[in-house]
Amino acid sequence: MHGETIYYQPAIETMSREEIEKLQVKRLKETITQATKSPFYRAEYSKIGVDASTITSINDIRKLPFTTKADLRDSYPFGLVVDGMKDKVVRLHSSSGTTGHPTVICHSQHDLDQWAMRVARSLYMVGVRETDVFQNSSGYGMFTGGLGFQYGAEKLGALTVPAAAGNTPRQIKFIQDFDTTVIHAIPSYTSRLYEGFVEMGIDVKKETNLKILLIGAEPHTDEQRKKIEANFGAKAYNSFGLSEMSGPGVAFECTYQDGLHIWEDCYIVEIVNPETLEPVADGEIGELVLTTLDRDAMPIIRYRTRDLTRFIVGDCACGRTHRRIDRVKGRSDDMFIVKGVNIFPMQIEKVLMEFEQIGTNYLITIANVGSNDEIKIEVELNTMFTDDYSKLEKLGKEITRKLRDEILITPKVLLVGKNSLPQQDGKAVRVSDLRDK
Numbered sequence: 081m082h083g084e085t086i087y088y089q090p091a092i093e094t095m096s097r098e099e100i101e102k103l104q105v106k107r108l109k110e111t112i113t114q115a116t117k118s119p120f121y122r123a124e125y126s127k128i129g130v131d132a133s134t135i136t137s138i139n140d141i142r143k144l145p146f147t148t149k150a151d152l153r154d155s156y157p158f159g160l161v162v163d164g165m166k167d168k169v170v171r172l173h174s175s176s177g178t179t180g181h182p183t184v185i186c187h188s189q190h191d192l193d194q195w196a197m198r199v200a201r202s203l204y205m206v207g208v209r210e211t212d213v214f215q216n217s218s219g220y221g222m223f224t225g226g227l228g229f230q231y232g233a234e235k236l237g238a239l240t241v242p243a244a245a246g247n248t249p250r251q252i253k254f255i256q257d258f259d260t261t262v263i264h265a266i267p268s269y270t271s272r273l274y275e276g277f278v279e280m281g282i283d284v285k286k287e288t289n290l291k292i293l294l295i296g297a298e299p300h301t302d303e304q305r306k307k308i309e310a311n312f313g314a315k316a317y318n319s320f321g322l323s324e325m326s327g328p329g330v331a332f333e334c335t336y337q338d339g340l341h342i343w344e345d346c347y348i349v350e351i352v353n354p355e356t357l358e359p360v361a362d363g364e365i366g367e368l369v370l371t372t373l374d375r376d377a378m379p380i381i382r383y384r385t386r387d388l389t390r391f392i393v394g395d396c397a398c399g400r401t402h403r404r405i406d407r408v409k410g411r412s413d414d415m416f417i418v419k420g421v422n423i424f425p426m427q428i429e430k431v432l433m434e435f436e437q438i439g440t441n442y443l444i445t446i447a448n449v450g451s452n453d454e455i456k457i458e459v460e461l462n463t464m465f466t467d468d469y470s471k472l473e474k475l476g477k478e479i480t481r482k483l484r485d486e487i488l489i490t491p492k493v494l495l496v497g498k499n500s501l502p503q504q505d506g507k508a509v510r511v512s513d514l515r516d517k
C-alpha cells in the first residue's frame with residue numbers, strides 16, 4: 081500500500097524564470113544532440129552549421145531553423161526518428177492528413193511516461209484526484225485525446241472509464257452508473273451530450289456527480305465555455321495539445337481560468353509573427369512555436385504549430401510560474417477572407433454565444449452568389465426557445481447586427497431547430513467554403 085501520489089511539484093511548477101531558463105538551455109542542448117542523430121535534423125543542421133554548442137542562452141534558439149508540418153510530411157514516416165531509437169519506439173500516433181501524407185509521431189516508453197506525467201500534472205492542477213472517476217469520450221486510436229488522457233488519468237490514480245467517442249445514451253448511462261465526476265470531451269461534443277441528458281429527461285446537475293469537464297482539441301470561445309459550464313453546473317477547463325508535441329498536456333488552464341499554463345520544463349514556447357518570424361511583443365497575438373525538451377525517440381525543434389495565441393502578461397494567482405497562453409483562437413489556416421476582410425470563425429462564435437436563445441452548434445458557409453461572396457450562418461436554437469415567428473425574426477436581426485459590427489460584413493443568419501445541423505464525429509468543422517477556387 082502507498083499513499084496518494086501528489087502530482088503537484090512546486091519545485092518544478094513554481095520555479096523562478098531564471099531557473100526555468102537554465103533548465104531549458106540544458107535540455108535544449110541535450111535535445112539538439114539527440115535530434116541530430118535523426119536523418120532530418122542531421123541534414124538540416126549540418127547544412128547551416130548549427131549544433132548543441134550554438135546554444136549558450138535561451139535566445140540562441142533563434143539561430144535554429146523552424147520545423148514545419150511540411151517537413152514532417154516530407155520525412156514520412158520515420159525521417160525524424162533518432163538513429164538507434166527505432167527499436168525503442170513502442171507506439172506511434174498520427175494526425176489527420178487531409179492532403180498528402182499524415183504526420184507520424186513516434187514515442188519511446190520514456191516519451192510516453194513523460195507525456196502521462198504532464199497529463200497527470202494537468203489533471204491534478206484542476207482538482208482531479210485518485211478518488212475521482214474519469215470518463216474519456218475521446219476517440220481512442222490515432223487521436224491523441226484518447227490514449228493521452230487515458231494514461232495520464234491512470235497515472236494519477238483515478239478510476240478511468242475509457243468510454244471512447246459517440247453513443248451518447250451509453251455515455252450517460254456510464255456517467256450515472258459509475259458516478260463519473262470528471263469527463264473529457266471536445267467542446268462540440270459537450271452540447272450533444274447535454275442534449276442527450278435533456279432528451280432522456282435527466283437533470284445533469286442534480287442526477288449526476290459531474291464536477292469537472294476537460295474541454296479541448298478544438299477552438300472554442302470563453303462564451304461557449306460559460307454556456308457549457310451553465311448547462312452542466314460544472315467547471316470546464318481548457319486543454320490544449322497537438323500530436324506533434326505528443327498530445328494533450330502541453331498547456332492547461334488552472335483553476336483561475338485565466339490562460340493556459342504551458343509546461344516549460346518540457347517545452348520551449350515562442351510566439352512569432354507568422355510573416356516576419358520574429359518574436360512578437362508580450363501580449364501580442366502570433367503563431368505558437370514549440371520545442372520538445374524531454375522526447376527521446378523523435379524530438380522536434382521550433383515546430384510551427386500554425387496556432388494563433390498570445391502570452392498572458394503577469395503572474396498567475398495560483399503561484400505557478402510556467403507562462404500562460406491565451407485560448408488558441410484558431411489556426412492561421414482557419415482564417416477566411418470575404419470581400420477583403422479577414423475573418424476567424426471564433427469571432428463569429430463569440431457573438432453567437434452571447435445569445436442565450438442560441439445553442440452551441442452552428443455552421444458557417446461561404447459561397448459565390450452572383451459575383452459576390454456571401455456568408456451564411458446557420459445557428460441552432462437551444463431547447464427552451466419559443467417558435468414564435470416574430471420573436472425569431474427579431475432575434476435573427478439582432479444577431480445579424482451584432483455580427484456585422486464584429487466582422488464588418490452582413491451575413492445571412494438562419495435560425496434552425498435544435499439538432500438540425502449535421503452532427504460530426506470528431507472535431508467540429510465550423511466552416512464550409514464553397515467558393516470557386
Ligand code: ADP
Nearest residue numbers: 175176296297298299319320321322323387408
Ligand atoms: P489534427 O491536426 O488532426 O487536428 P491534433 O489532434 O494534433 O490533430 O490537433 C491539434 C490541433 O488542435 C492544435 O494544433 C490546435 O489547432 C487544435 N487544438 C487543440 N487543443 C485546442 C484548444 N484547447 N483550443 C483550440 N484549439 C485546440
Ligand code: ZN
Nearest residue numbers: 334396398400
Ligand atoms: Zn495558474
